Amino acid sequence: MREVSIIKKIGFGVEGEVLLVQYRGQKACMKVGKKLDRQMEQAEVMAKLDGAGGTPKVYAVCVDTPVIVMEYCEGTTLAEVYATASPADRDRIESDVRCKVGELHRAGYSHGDIHDENVLVCGGPGEYEARIIDFGCAKLLSSEGKEEDLKDVDDMFSECEVLWVE
Numbered sequence: 001m002r003e004v005s006i007i008k009k010i011g012f013g014v015e016g017e018v019l020l021v022q023y024r025g026q027k028a029c030m031k032v033g034k035k036l037d038r039q040m041e042q043a044e045v046m047a048k049l050d051g052a053g054g055t056p057k058v059y060a061v062c063v064d065t066p067v068i069v070m071e072y073c074e075g076t077t078l079a080e081v082y083a084t085a086s087p088a089d090r091d092r093i094e095s096d097v098r099c100k101v102g103e104l105h106r107a108g109y110s111h112g113d114i115h116d117e118n119v120l121v122c123g124g125p126g127e128y129e130a131r132i133i134d135f136g137c138a139k140l141l142s143s144e145g146k147e148e149d150l151k152d153v154d155d156m157f158s159e160c161e162v163l164w165v166e
């Protein structure tokens, strides 16, 4: 993974660290997991969503270690923003979160774990924008809106760069 250099830790996930990295000349976020297959599934959902609901874009996955390199969303968690936002901004953020969740559903996925640490709020007062993150519990929705298991990760490698550890 010579393409990635670590800048600093930005979060602690349930399975591992979340790092701010430099990737191919830009800032990116690297989420480290424990299980390769689960990380691949998560990356596949994000790649298929292709930005819907403010999902970070997937830049790269790694074939031999469970990491996802994705778009860095420069913002703070909904929990933090909510503590200081004005009532008008809270209303705006809430309505944006509803709208973004609707986008996920229309794109064919349920998130399965929406809470105030899995929504990042970017921008500033009067122009906040919600970005939904963390697709570790996401499920595919059937045409009737029922949750289904994710299909096998088949075409992941065509969606983003594939890295390996050296």
Ligand SMILES: Nc1ncnc2c1ncn2[C@@H]1O[C@H](COP(=O)(O)OP(=O)(O)O)[C@@H](O)[C@H]1O
Residues within 6 Å of the ligand: 010, 011, 012, 013, 014, 015, 016, 018, 029, 031, 056, 070, 071, 072, 073, 074, 075, 077, 117, 118, 120, 133, 134, 135, 136
């Ligand atoms: N794309 C991203 N851009 C910026 N920060 C992020 C990004 N993804 C995750 N984070 C930060 O890392 C934290 C943990 O990431 P998350 O994907 O929710 O991990 P977990 O699955 O362990 O809950 C988030 O609450 C957020 O602060």
Ligand SMILES: [Mg+2]
Residues within 6 Å of the ligand: 117, 118, 134
């Ligand atoms: Mg999370």
